[in-house]
Amino acid sequence: xxxxxxxxxxxxxxxxxxxxxxxxxxxxxxxxxxxxxxxxxxxxxxxxxxxxxxxxxxxxxxxxxxxxxxxxxxxxxxxxxxxxxxxxxxxxxxxxxxxxxxxxxxxxxxxxxxxxxxxxxxxxxxxxxxxxxxxxxxxxxxxxxxxxxxxxxxxxxxxxxxxxxxxxxxxxxxxxxxxxxxxxxxxxxxxxxxxxxxxxxxxxxxxxxxxxxxxxxxxxxxxxxxxxxxxxxxxxxxxxxxxxxxxxxxxxxxxxxxxxxxxxxxxxxxxxxxxxxxxxxxxxxxxxxxxxxxxxxxxxxxxxxxxxxxxxxxxxxxxxxxxxxxxxxxxxxxxxxxxxxxxxxxxxxxxxxxxxxxxxxxxxxxxxxxxxxxxxxxxxxxxxxxxxxxxxxxxxxxxxxxxxxxxxxxxxxxxxxxxxxxxxxxxxxxxxxxxxxxxxxxxxxxxxxxxxxxxxxxxxxxxxxxxxxxxxxxxxxxxxxxxxxxxxxxxxxxxxxxxxxxxxxxxxxxxxxx
Numbered sequence: 001x002x003x004x005x006x007x008x009x010x011x012x013x014x015x016x017x018x019x020x021x022x023x024x025x026x027x028x029x030x031x032x033x034x035x036x037x038x039x040x041x042x043x044x045x046x047x048x049x050x051x052x053x054x055x056x057x058x059x060x061x062x063x064x065x066x067x068x069x070x071x072x073x074x075x076x077x078x079x080x081x082x083x084x085x086x087x088x089x090x091x092x093x094x095x096x097x098x099x100x101x102x103x104x105x106x107x108x109x110x111x112x113x114x115x116x117x118x119x120x121x122x123x124x125x126x127x128x129x130x131x132x133x134x135x136x137x138x139x140x141x142x143x144x145x146x147x148x149x150x151x152x153x154x155x156x157x158x159x160x161x162x163x164x165x166x167x168x169x170x171x172x173x174x175x176x177x178x179x180x181x182x183x184x185x186x187x188x189x190x191x192x193x194x195x196x197x198x199x200x201x202x203x204x205x206x207x208x209x210x211x212x213x214x215x216x217x218x219x220x221x222x223x224x225x226x227x228x229x230x231x232x233x234x235x236x237x238x239x240x241x242x243x244x245x246x247x248x249x250x251x252x253x254x255x256x257x258x259x260x261x262x263x264x265x266x267x268x269x270x271x272x273x274x275x276x277x278x279x280x281x282x283x284x285x286x287x288x289x290x291x292x293x294x295x296x297x298x299x300x301x302x303x304x305x306x307x308x309x310x311x312x313x314x315x316x317x318x319x320x321x322x323x324x325x326x327x328x329x330x331x332x333x334x335x336x337x338x339x340x341x342x343x344x345x346x347x348x349x350x351x352x353x354x355x356x357x358x359x360x361x362x363x364x365x366x367x368x369x370x371x372x373x374x375x376x377x378x379x380x381x382x383x384x385x386x387x388x389x390x391x392x393x394x395x396x397x398x399x400x401x402x403x404x405x406x407x408x409x410x411x412x413x414x415x416x417x418x419x420x421x422x423x424x425x426x427x428x429x430x431x432x433x434x435x436x437x438x439x440x441x442x443x444x445x446x447x448x449x450x451x452x453x454x455x456x457x458x459x460x461x462x463x464x465x466x467x468x469x470x471x472x473x474x475x476x477x478x479x480x481x482x483x484x485x486x487x488x489x490x491x492x493x494x495x496x497x498x499x500x501x502x503x504x505x506x507x508x509x510x511x512x513x514x
Contacts, residue, residue, distance in 0.1 A: 023049065023050075023052070024049070024053070026485055027114050027484070027485055029047075029049065030047060030466065030468060030484045030485045032045075033465060034046050034047065038075045038078070038079035038467070040074060040075035040079070040514055041514040042076045042461065042463070042465065043465065044076050044079040044080065044083075044463060045465060045466050045467045046083070046467070047083040047087075047466065047467050047468055048082070048083060048086065048090055049090055054089065054090045054091075055089065055091060055092065056089040056090075056093040056096075056146065057089070058086075058089055058130075058133075058142075058143055060133045060143065061085070061086050061089060061130065061143075062086075064085070064498070065082055068081060068497070068498075068501075069082075071501060071510070072497065072510075073509070073510045073511070073512070074514070076460050076467075077460050077497075077509075077513050080459070080460065080463065080467050080468070080469070080493065081493070083467045083468055083490070084468060084469055084489075084490035084493045084494050085129065085490070085493070085494025085495075085497075086494075087487045087491060088127075088129060088130075088487040088491050089130075091485065091487060092111050092112070092113060092126065093108065093109075093110060094110065094169065094175065095107075095169060095173040096108050096109070096146075096149060097170075097173065098172070099172065104228070105152050105228070105229050106145055106148045106152055107149045107152055107153045107156075107170055107172065108145075108148075108149025108152075108153060109153060109173055110122075110123040110126055110127070110146075112126075112166075113483070113485040113486050113488075114485040114486070115166075115178075115197075116178045117166045117167060117168065118153070118157075118166060118167050118169075118197075119165060119166040119167075119205070120157065120158075120165060120167075120205040120206070120208045120209060121165070121202070121204055121208040121296055121381075122487075122488045123150050123154065123212075124150070124154070124208035124209065124215075125211075125491075125492070126487050126488050126491055127147055127215070128211070128212070128491075128495065129492060129494055129495045130143050130491075131219060131495075132495075132498055132502070134147060134216070135219065135220065136219075136220040136222055144216070144220055147215075148225060150212060151209075151212055151213055151225075151231065152229055152230070153170060154209050154212070155229065155231055156170070156230060157195075157196075158206070158234045158238060159230060159234055159237055160195050161196050161199065162206070162237050162241040163189065163191075163199055163201040163241065163260075164195075164196040164198065164200075164201075165199070165202050165205045165298070166196070166198045167195065167197055168194060168195060168196065168197050177193060177194050177197075178197060180197050186263075186265070186278060187261075187263040187264065187278065188260075188261060189260070189261070198298075199263075200293065200294040201245075201292065201294060202292055202293070202294045202295065202296060202298070203242070203290055203291075203292035203306065203310065203312075203313055204292070204296045204308070204309040204312055204313070206241065206242060206313065207309060207313040207316050207382070210238070210313070210316035210320040211316045213231070213316075213320055213323060214316055214319040218319075223323070223326050226323055226327055227327050227328070232324070232327065232333075235324065235337070239333075239336070241260075243340075244260045245259070245260065245290050245291040245292075246287075246289075246291075247259060247285065247291075248283050248284050248285025248286065248369070249283050249284075249285070250282070250285060251285070252285075257285075259279060261293060262274065263278050263294075263300075264277060270300070271299035271300050271427050272300065273300065274300055280300070281302065281303060281304065281368060282368065283303070283304050283305060284369025284370050285369075286369075287305060287347055287350075287369040288343050288344060288346065288350075289305040289307075289310050289344065289347045290305075290309075290310055290344065291306075292304055292305075292306040292309045295309075295378060295380065295426075296308075296378075296380035297378055297379070297380040298428065299378075299427050299428050301366055302374050303366035303367050303368040303372055304366070304368070305351065305352075305366060305367045305368060305369060306365070306366050307348060307363055307364055307365060307366065307367065307384065308365070308382035308383050308384055308386070308387065309382055310344055310347070310348055310352070311348060311352075311390075311392040312390050312392065313341075313344065314341045314342075314345050314392070315390060315391050316390075317337050317338075317344075318341035318342075320337060321334045321335075321337035321338040321341065322334070324337060348363075351367050351369060352367060354367075354373050356402070356406065358411065359403070359411075360402050361398075361399050361402060362375070362399060362402045362403040362406055363384050363387070363399060363403045365384060375406070375411075376412055376413050376414050377407040377415075377424055378428075379414075379423070379424045379426050380426065380428070380435075380437070381437070381441065383424070383438070383441065384407060385404060385408075385424060385441050385442065385445065386441045387400055388400065388444075388445050389441055389444045404445065414426050416431075416434035418432075418474075418475030418476040419475075420434075420461070420473060420474065420475050420476060420478045421436070421439065421458040421461075421462045421473050421475055422458065423435055423436065423438040423439040423442070423455075423458070424438035429471060429472035432476065433472035433473065433474055433475075433482065434472060434475045435472050435473075436462065436469050436470060436472075436489060437469070437471075437488075437489045439455045439458060439459055440455075440459070440469075442455050443496050443500070444496055444499060447503070447505070449505070449508055452500070452505065452508050453511055453513075456508065456511075456513055459493070460513040461513075462481075464479055464481060466484065468485070468486075469486065469489040469492075469493050470482060470483055470484065470486065471483035471486045471489065497509060
């Protein structure tokens with residue numbers, strides 16, 4: 001074995017850091033066209049940073065990108081896959097290290113993209129893009145290590161601030177906190193801005209921790225990991241937090257209940273605050289559904305019994321109970337989780353299924369337990385459209401199929417239609433702005449070749465030449481889009497194309513989208 005002297009290692013490290021300091025800001029880089037362009041009709045930009053500028057390198061991901069070149073025949077679709085699938089690893093692994101009080105506790109600070117903060121929901125879904133490639137691996141330079149680091153850091157965040165949705169870098173990173181211009185005027189419970197970037201309470205944020213835990217365990221079988229560190233404590237915090245939000249607005253005698261979370265701010269947007277002194281619209285007591293002040297879009301709910309988040313929470317609480325049962329000495333907690341999940345499912349069936357005059361039995365987007373219902377869907381996951389994607393039900397479920405027909409029609413007030421792209425949007429990006437993320441979920445939940453090909457063609461043609469998946473695109477003008485750097489949506493597209501191959505629908509990958 002050839003030895004390298006310490007001075008040479010120091011020089012090599014110095015050269016590496018010097019090269020890293022020359023790396024472009026991806027917020028700017030992702031708005032510019034870079035050679036070589038794809039050879040298809042749309043001549044899409046190459047958007048990957050040079051290898052020395054990538055935030056994490058994985059040989060298995062690189063091998064997958066290479067292998068898919070012979071599968072995806074359309075050069076523009078392949079360019080989008082090549083750009084998007086590794087986007088989180090290329091750009092969003094802001095810091096990796098270990099806890100200050102435990103050198104065995106891996107930590108991964110994973111930013112959402114153009115916002116320098118870590119969302120519980122986004123980071124769980126960003127890692128899910130690589131789930132098919134994850135295997136048990138103790139190496140600190142593996143996808144499994146990244147997963148462990150995200151789970152550990154999410155557990156810390158939940159214990160520090162269980163009502164918050166996005167967080168600042170850990171102190172160990174040496175990265176200072178970012179300022180959020182959307183700080184509210186008043187909310188409870190108060191949390192330090194050194195810990196949380198934003199404290200919008202979203203039930204799906206807690207479900208995301210259960211999701212990434214389930215994903216890692218089912219991929220690796222690594223039960224020992226969950227016996228260490230703070231996972232069990234985080235689960236207990238999630239249970240106590242969500243159970244505290246089963247409460248209705250009024251007590252049995254008519255008095256107003258004290259609720260554990262409120263949010264109120266002065267704003268020009270109704271989706272950025274809650275009425276009734278930060279409590280939101282009244283919710284009936286005793287439904288068995290968990291309140292959510294905000295949606296996964298970070299927009300406030302109209303009716304706080306938000307069905308998609310309850311679906312996602314019930315599904316992953318149940319699967320996480322299986323992990324808890326295998327840890328040892330946690331059988332009571334595991335049983336409690338399983339039974340809690342079952343009660344939520346029953347409540348969704350009782351209150352979340354409503355009768356539509358045109359579509360029959362469907363799932364409502366939000367309800368209040370008094371009979372009020374919000375019939376719509378939003379692009380962000382969890383959505384009603386994505387219920388089979390995250391495993392709450394089978395895609396063939398008749399109530400889901402009725403709901404899906406409504407969602408993908410003009411009867412959904414947020415289904416954006418036009419010559420550029422037809423997809424679900426939402427109030428977050430505004431009217432007329434369709435979300436490619438929703439087109440991707442449409443593909444995940446379809447086996448129709450024509451439906452999938454139509455959605456892929458719209459995705460390919462709507463990147464404005466940049467070859468990345470935007471947050472939203474105007475359904476009449478592909479030059480009007482939001483967020484040039486949105487890692488979750490990019491990884492989701494890569495995950496989707498791999499899923500098509502896995503489902504035996506590789507024929508759509510061999511088609512032309514010119």
